[in-house]
Amino acid sequence: MFAALPTPMVSAATAAPLVSHEAAVPGIAPTSDADEGVYTDETGKRLGCTPVTGVDNPHRSKTGIAASGHAWWEKGDCTNDTATILVCLYEYYTDGTWRRKACAENGNVKPGSGSTVRVPVRRDCDTTASTSWRNQADVDVNDEIDSSGVGMRQADIPCQVTGPDQ
Template sequence: MRKDFMGTGKYRLTVIVAFAALMIGDVSAPATAASARVGGELAGAAVPGIAPSDPDESAVYLDADGRVMDMGRAKGLGATREAAAFGCTPVSGRDNPHRSSTGVAVSGHGWWNKGSCHNDRARVYNCLYEWYTDNTWRQKACSKPKVLKPGGGKSNRTVARHDCRDTQRTSWRNHVDVDVIDEIDTPERPMNQADVDCRVY
Protein backbone atom coordinates (compact mmCIF):
# COMPACT_ATOMS: atom_id res chain seq x y z
CA MET A 1 0.00 0.00 0.00
CA ARG A 2 2.78 2.45 0.93
CA LYS A 3 4.64 1.61 -2.26
CA ASP A 4 1.53 2.24 -4.39
CA PHE A 5 0.89 5.62 -2.74
CA MET A 6 4.42 6.91 -3.05
CA GLY A 7 5.07 5.47 -6.50
CA THR A 8 8.47 5.82 -8.09
CA GLY A 9 10.49 8.34 -10.09
CA LYS A 10 8.80 11.54 -11.27
CA TYR A 11 5.45 10.63 -9.75
CA ARG A 12 7.00 10.39 -6.28
CA LEU A 13 8.70 13.78 -6.68
CA THR A 14 5.45 15.41 -7.83
CA VAL A 15 3.59 14.08 -4.80
CA ILE A 16 6.27 15.33 -2.42
CA VAL A 17 6.34 18.83 -3.97
CA ALA A 18 2.55 19.10 -3.94
CA PHE A 19 2.41 17.96 -0.31
CA ALA A 20 5.09 20.52 0.68
CA ALA A 21 3.16 23.32 -1.04
CA LEU A 22 0.01 22.40 0.90
CA MET A 23 1.92 22.42 4.19
CA ILE A 24 3.59 25.84 3.76
CA GLY A 25 0.79 27.60 1.93
CA ASP A 26 0.79 29.55 -1.34
CA VAL A 27 4.42 30.03 -2.33
CA SER A 28 3.52 32.17 -5.36
CA ALA A 29 2.58 35.28 -3.33
CA PRO A 30 6.13 36.35 -2.40
CA ALA A 31 7.27 35.89 -5.98
CA THR A 32 4.36 38.00 -7.23
CA ALA A 33 5.18 40.77 -4.72
CA ALA A 34 8.84 40.67 -5.69
CA SER A 35 8.01 40.91 -9.39
CA ALA A 36 5.86 44.00 -8.69
CA ARG A 37 8.92 45.91 -7.53
CA VAL A 38 10.43 48.22 -10.12
CA GLY A 39 13.73 49.95 -9.38
CA GLY A 40 13.30 49.41 -5.65
CA GLU A 41 9.79 50.90 -5.63
CA LEU A 42 6.46 49.10 -5.67
CA ALA A 43 4.77 49.32 -9.06
CA GLY A 44 2.35 52.25 -9.02
CA ALA A 45 4.19 54.11 -6.26
CA ALA A 46 5.45 57.64 -6.80
CA VAL A 47 8.84 57.77 -8.50
CA PRO A 48 11.00 60.61 -9.88
CA GLY A 49 10.20 61.77 -13.41
CA ILE A 50 9.73 64.72 -15.74
CA ALA A 51 7.48 67.47 -14.37
CA PRO A 52 4.71 68.96 -16.54
CA SER A 53 5.91 71.74 -18.84
CA ASP A 54 3.58 74.25 -17.17
CA PRO A 55 4.58 74.77 -13.50
CA ASP A 56 1.84 73.41 -11.25
CA GLU A 57 1.20 75.73 -8.33
CA SER A 58 -0.65 72.94 -6.50
CA ALA A 59 2.52 70.86 -6.19
CA VAL A 60 3.50 70.00 -2.62
CA TYR A 61 7.02 70.40 -1.22
CA LEU A 62 8.37 67.81 1.21
CA ASP A 63 11.44 68.24 3.39
CA ALA A 64 14.14 65.59 3.83
CA ASP A 65 11.97 63.84 6.48
CA GLY A 66 8.88 63.77 4.25
CA ARG A 67 7.05 66.60 6.03
CA VAL A 68 5.04 69.16 4.05
CA MET A 69 6.83 72.51 3.71
CA ASP A 70 5.41 76.00 3.41
CA MET A 71 7.24 77.40 0.39
CA GLY A 72 4.94 80.39 -0.11
CA ARG A 73 6.35 83.06 2.16
CA ALA A 74 9.07 81.64 4.34
CA LYS A 75 9.05 84.39 6.97
CA GLY A 76 5.30 84.83 7.27
CA LEU A 77 2.72 87.32 5.99
CA GLY A 78 3.54 89.91 8.66
CA ALA A 79 7.18 90.00 7.62
CA THR A 80 6.15 90.31 3.98
CA ARG A 81 4.00 93.36 4.66
CA GLU A 82 6.67 94.92 6.84
CA ALA A 83 9.33 94.35 4.18
CA ALA A 84 7.11 95.84 1.49
CA ALA A 85 6.61 98.97 3.59
CA PHE A 86 10.05 99.45 5.16
CA GLY A 87 12.40 96.85 3.75
CA CYS A 88 14.39 96.06 0.65
CA THR A 89 14.36 93.45 -2.10
CA PRO A 90 17.63 91.59 -2.71
CA VAL A 91 18.29 89.79 -5.98
CA SER A 92 18.41 86.07 -5.24
CA GLY A 93 20.92 84.56 -7.65
CA ARG A 94 20.71 80.89 -8.63
CA ASP A 95 21.60 78.69 -11.55
CA ASN A 96 19.73 75.81 -13.14
CA PRO A 97 20.14 72.43 -11.46
CA HIS A 98 22.80 70.57 -13.46
CA ARG A 99 25.13 67.60 -13.49
CA SER A 100 28.18 68.28 -11.37
CA SER A 101 31.54 68.63 -13.11
CA THR A 102 33.00 66.25 -10.53
CA GLY A 103 31.37 62.85 -10.21
CA VAL A 104 27.88 61.63 -11.12
CA ALA A 105 25.86 64.12 -9.09
CA VAL A 106 23.28 66.89 -9.39
CA SER A 107 24.20 70.32 -8.08
CA GLY A 108 22.98 73.90 -7.86
CA HIS A 109 24.38 77.18 -6.54
CA GLY A 110 23.05 80.23 -4.75
CA TRP A 111 24.29 83.84 -4.42
CA TRP A 112 22.85 87.34 -4.19
CA ASN A 113 23.04 90.93 -5.35
CA LYS A 114 22.01 93.98 -3.35
CA GLY A 115 18.98 95.00 -5.39
CA SER A 116 17.35 97.78 -3.35
CA CYS A 117 19.15 96.74 -0.15
CA HIS A 118 21.95 98.80 1.45
CA ASN A 119 23.89 96.29 3.55
CA ASP A 120 26.59 94.24 1.91
CA ARG A 121 26.29 90.94 3.81
CA ALA A 122 23.55 88.31 3.58
CA ARG A 123 23.02 84.81 4.89
CA VAL A 124 22.37 82.60 1.85
CA TYR A 125 21.56 78.95 1.31
CA ASN A 126 20.06 76.88 -1.50
CA CYS A 127 18.25 73.54 -1.70
CA LEU A 128 17.63 71.01 -4.48
CA TYR A 129 14.23 69.34 -4.98
CA GLU A 130 13.46 66.31 -7.18
CA TRP A 131 10.01 65.98 -8.81
CA TYR A 132 7.90 62.85 -8.16
CA THR A 133 4.94 61.46 -10.08
CA ASP A 134 2.57 62.20 -7.18
CA ASN A 135 3.15 65.93 -7.91
CA THR A 136 5.55 66.50 -5.04
CA TRP A 137 8.93 68.22 -4.99
CA ARG A 138 11.12 66.36 -2.51
CA GLN A 139 14.13 67.95 -0.85
CA LYS A 140 17.31 66.03 -1.60
CA ALA A 141 20.16 68.37 -0.64
CA CYS A 142 20.74 71.78 0.96
CA SER A 143 23.87 73.84 1.22
CA LYS A 144 25.12 75.09 4.54
CA PRO A 145 24.07 78.72 5.13
CA LYS A 146 26.93 81.09 4.34
CA VAL A 147 27.41 84.80 4.96
CA LEU A 148 28.22 86.21 1.54
CA LYS A 149 29.11 89.48 -0.10
CA PRO A 150 26.96 90.37 -3.12
CA GLY A 151 28.06 89.49 -6.61
CA GLY A 152 28.41 85.73 -6.83
CA GLY A 153 31.46 84.03 -8.28
CA LYS A 154 33.16 80.92 -6.92
CA SER A 155 34.08 82.56 -3.62
CA ASN A 156 30.66 84.13 -3.01
CA ARG A 157 28.14 81.36 -3.53
CA THR A 158 26.66 78.29 -1.87
CA VAL A 159 26.42 74.81 -3.35
CA ALA A 160 23.93 71.99 -2.83
CA ARG A 161 24.95 68.62 -4.26
CA HIS A 162 23.70 65.02 -4.23
CA ASP A 163 25.10 61.88 -5.84
CA CYS A 164 22.91 60.29 -8.53
CA ARG A 165 21.45 56.81 -8.16
CA ASP A 166 21.35 56.54 -11.97
CA THR A 167 21.35 58.82 -15.01
CA GLN A 168 17.64 58.73 -15.88
CA ARG A 169 16.41 62.23 -16.81
CA THR A 170 14.46 63.85 -13.96
CA SER A 171 13.10 67.32 -13.16
CA TRP A 172 14.85 69.35 -10.47
CA ARG A 173 14.39 72.74 -8.79
CA ASN A 174 17.05 74.89 -7.15
CA HIS A 175 15.52 77.26 -4.55
CA VAL A 176 17.57 80.04 -2.96
CA ASP A 177 16.92 81.93 0.28
CA VAL A 178 18.61 85.28 0.97
CA ASP A 179 18.42 87.00 4.37
CA VAL A 180 20.19 90.37 4.36
CA ILE A 181 21.98 90.90 7.68
CA ASP A 182 20.68 93.78 9.85
CA GLU A 183 18.13 94.80 7.23
CA ILE A 184 14.52 93.82 6.63
CA ASP A 185 14.11 92.13 3.26
CA THR A 186 11.43 90.29 1.33
CA PRO A 187 11.14 86.56 2.17
CA GLU A 188 10.65 84.87 -1.20
CA ARG A 189 12.57 81.72 -2.19
CA PRO A 190 12.87 81.95 -5.98
CA MET A 191 13.89 78.92 -8.01
CA ASN A 192 15.21 77.69 -11.33
CA GLN A 193 13.90 74.44 -12.79
CA ALA A 194 15.62 72.09 -15.25
CA ASP A 195 15.66 68.47 -16.35
CA VAL A 196 18.89 66.70 -15.40
CA ASP A 197 20.28 63.25 -16.26
CA CYS A 198 20.28 62.31 -12.60
CA ARG A 199 17.79 60.38 -10.48
CA VAL A 200 18.27 60.17 -6.72
CA TYR A 201 15.19 58.72 -4.95
Protein backbone atom coordinates in the same frame (compact mmCIF):
# COMPACT_ATOMS: atom_id res chain seq x y z
CA MET B 1 -23.88 104.22 14.97
CA PHE B 2 -20.37 104.11 13.64
CA ALA B 3 -19.31 106.16 10.65
CA ALA B 4 -18.07 104.13 7.71
CA LEU B 5 -14.32 104.22 7.23
CA PRO B 6 -13.06 105.52 3.90
CA THR B 7 -12.15 102.75 1.48
CA PRO B 8 -8.79 103.46 -0.15
CA MET B 9 -8.69 103.41 -3.93
CA VAL B 10 -6.30 100.75 -5.25
CA SER B 11 -4.37 101.06 -8.47
CA ALA B 12 -4.67 97.86 -10.52
CA ALA B 13 -1.19 98.38 -11.97
CA THR B 14 0.61 98.56 -8.63
CA ALA B 15 -1.93 97.27 -6.10
CA ALA B 16 -0.76 100.13 -3.88
CA PRO B 17 -3.25 102.14 -1.85
CA LEU B 18 -3.83 105.62 -3.22
CA VAL B 19 -4.09 107.33 0.19
CA SER B 20 -1.48 109.14 2.23
CA HIS B 21 0.28 107.50 5.15
CA GLU B 22 -1.66 109.72 7.54
CA ALA B 23 -5.07 108.91 6.00
CA ALA B 24 -4.56 105.13 5.85
CA VAL B 25 -6.54 102.90 8.26
CA PRO B 26 -6.16 99.23 9.24
CA GLY B 27 -7.80 96.85 6.78
CA ILE B 28 -7.70 93.55 4.95
CA ALA B 29 -4.73 93.04 2.60
CA PRO B 30 -5.43 92.12 -1.03
CA THR B 31 -5.15 88.41 -1.78
CA SER B 32 -1.93 87.71 -3.62
CA ASP B 33 0.69 85.01 -4.04
CA ALA B 34 3.42 87.65 -4.24
CA ASP B 35 5.28 89.20 -1.32
CA GLU B 36 3.80 92.64 -1.84
CA GLY B 37 3.60 95.60 0.44
CA VAL B 38 5.94 98.03 2.10
CA TYR B 39 6.87 97.98 5.77
CA THR B 40 7.15 101.36 7.56
CA ASP B 41 7.98 102.66 11.00
CA GLU B 42 5.65 104.88 13.05
CA THR B 43 6.48 107.96 10.96
CA GLY B 44 5.94 106.34 7.56
CA LYS B 45 9.65 105.86 6.83
CA ARG B 46 10.14 102.73 4.73
CA LEU B 47 11.76 99.77 6.48
CA GLY B 48 13.56 96.96 4.77
CA CYS B 49 15.02 96.33 1.41
CA THR B 50 14.72 94.05 -1.60
CA PRO B 51 17.72 91.86 -2.40
CA VAL B 52 18.03 90.17 -5.79
CA THR B 53 18.23 86.36 -5.53
CA GLY B 54 20.23 84.46 -8.12
CA VAL B 55 20.01 80.72 -8.81
CA ASP B 56 21.20 78.63 -11.71
CA ASN B 57 19.46 75.69 -13.35
CA PRO B 58 19.99 72.38 -11.59
CA HIS B 59 22.64 70.51 -13.55
CA ARG B 60 24.97 67.52 -13.43
CA SER B 61 28.09 68.36 -11.50
CA LYS B 62 31.34 68.55 -13.45
CA THR B 63 33.08 66.71 -10.62
CA GLY B 64 31.03 63.51 -10.73
CA ILE B 65 27.61 61.99 -11.05
CA ALA B 66 25.66 64.41 -8.88
CA ALA B 67 22.85 66.94 -9.12
CA SER B 68 24.21 70.41 -8.45
CA GLY B 69 23.01 73.97 -8.08
CA HIS B 70 24.28 77.35 -6.90
CA ALA B 71 22.76 80.46 -5.33
CA TRP B 72 23.97 84.03 -4.89
CA TRP B 73 22.59 87.50 -4.25
CA GLU B 74 22.91 91.11 -5.34
CA LYS B 75 22.27 94.02 -2.97
CA GLY B 76 19.27 95.52 -4.76
CA ASP B 77 18.38 98.45 -2.50
CA CYS B 78 19.81 96.81 0.65
CA THR B 79 22.62 98.48 2.59
CA ASN B 80 24.24 95.57 4.44
CA ASP B 81 27.11 93.67 2.86
CA THR B 82 26.35 90.09 3.91
CA ALA B 83 23.41 87.72 3.70
CA THR B 84 22.46 84.23 4.77
CA ILE B 85 21.62 82.00 1.80
CA LEU B 86 19.82 78.68 2.11
CA VAL B 87 19.79 76.71 -1.16
CA CYS B 88 18.07 73.34 -1.66
CA LEU B 89 17.69 70.78 -4.44
CA TYR B 90 14.31 69.09 -4.96
CA GLU B 91 13.62 66.02 -7.13
CA TYR B 92 10.21 65.56 -8.76
CA TYR B 93 8.15 62.43 -7.98
CA THR B 94 5.22 61.09 -9.98
CA ASP B 95 2.80 61.74 -7.12
CA GLY B 96 3.20 65.45 -7.91
CA THR B 97 5.58 66.21 -5.02
CA TRP B 98 8.99 67.86 -5.04
CA ARG B 99 11.12 66.04 -2.47
CA ARG B 100 14.07 67.77 -0.85
CA LYS B 101 17.30 65.90 -1.54
CA ALA B 102 20.00 68.31 -0.34
CA CYS B 103 20.44 71.74 1.26
CA ALA B 104 23.40 74.01 1.98
CA GLU B 105 23.57 77.25 3.95
CA ASN B 106 26.12 80.00 4.36
CA GLY B 107 25.49 82.89 6.74
CA ASN B 108 28.23 85.26 5.59
CA VAL B 109 27.84 85.65 1.81
CA LYS B 110 28.97 88.85 0.09
CA PRO B 111 26.89 90.11 -2.86
CA GLY B 112 27.90 89.06 -6.36
CA SER B 113 27.65 86.07 -8.67
CA GLY B 114 31.27 84.95 -8.97
CA SER B 115 32.36 81.49 -7.89
CA THR B 116 33.79 82.79 -4.59
CA VAL B 117 30.42 84.17 -3.41
CA ARG B 118 28.04 81.44 -4.60
CA VAL B 119 26.63 78.83 -2.25
CA PRO B 120 26.84 75.35 -3.85
CA VAL B 121 24.52 72.43 -3.14
CA ARG B 122 24.84 68.89 -4.51
CA ARG B 123 23.51 65.35 -4.14
CA ASP B 124 25.08 62.20 -5.59
CA CYS B 125 22.96 60.37 -8.16
CA ASP B 126 21.99 56.72 -7.86
CA THR B 127 21.28 56.39 -11.60
CA THR B 128 21.58 58.55 -14.72
CA ALA B 129 17.86 58.35 -15.58
CA SER B 130 16.44 61.75 -16.56
CA THR B 131 14.47 63.40 -13.77
CA SER B 132 13.11 66.90 -13.11
CA TRP B 133 14.98 68.91 -10.47
CA ARG B 134 14.47 72.31 -8.85
CA ASN B 135 17.14 74.53 -7.37
CA GLN B 136 15.51 76.89 -4.84
CA ALA B 137 17.20 79.56 -2.70
CA ASP B 138 16.16 81.91 0.08
CA VAL B 139 18.23 85.05 0.72
CA ASP B 140 18.00 86.87 4.05
CA VAL B 141 20.10 90.02 4.35
CA ASN B 142 21.92 89.99 7.69
CA ASP B 143 20.75 92.54 10.29
CA GLU B 144 18.25 94.16 7.90
CA ILE B 145 14.55 93.62 7.26
CA ASP B 146 14.14 92.37 3.71
CA SER B 147 11.62 90.87 1.31
CA SER B 148 11.37 87.11 0.89
CA GLY B 149 14.25 86.95 -1.61
CA VAL B 150 13.32 83.52 -2.96
CA GLY B 151 14.47 82.26 -6.37
CA MET B 152 13.84 78.98 -8.19
CA ARG B 153 14.97 77.35 -11.43
CA GLN B 154 13.95 73.96 -12.85
CA ALA B 155 15.55 71.57 -15.33
CA ASP B 156 15.49 67.92 -16.41
CA ILE B 157 18.88 66.30 -15.84
CA PRO B 158 20.32 62.77 -16.10
CA CYS B 159 20.33 62.14 -12.37
CA GLN B 160 17.94 60.14 -10.24
CA VAL B 161 18.17 59.65 -6.47
CA THR B 162 16.43 56.52 -5.26
CA GLY B 163 17.71 56.86 -1.70
CA PRO B 164 16.10 58.70 1.22
CA ASP B 165 14.96 62.29 1.11
CA GLN B 166 16.86 64.76 3.23
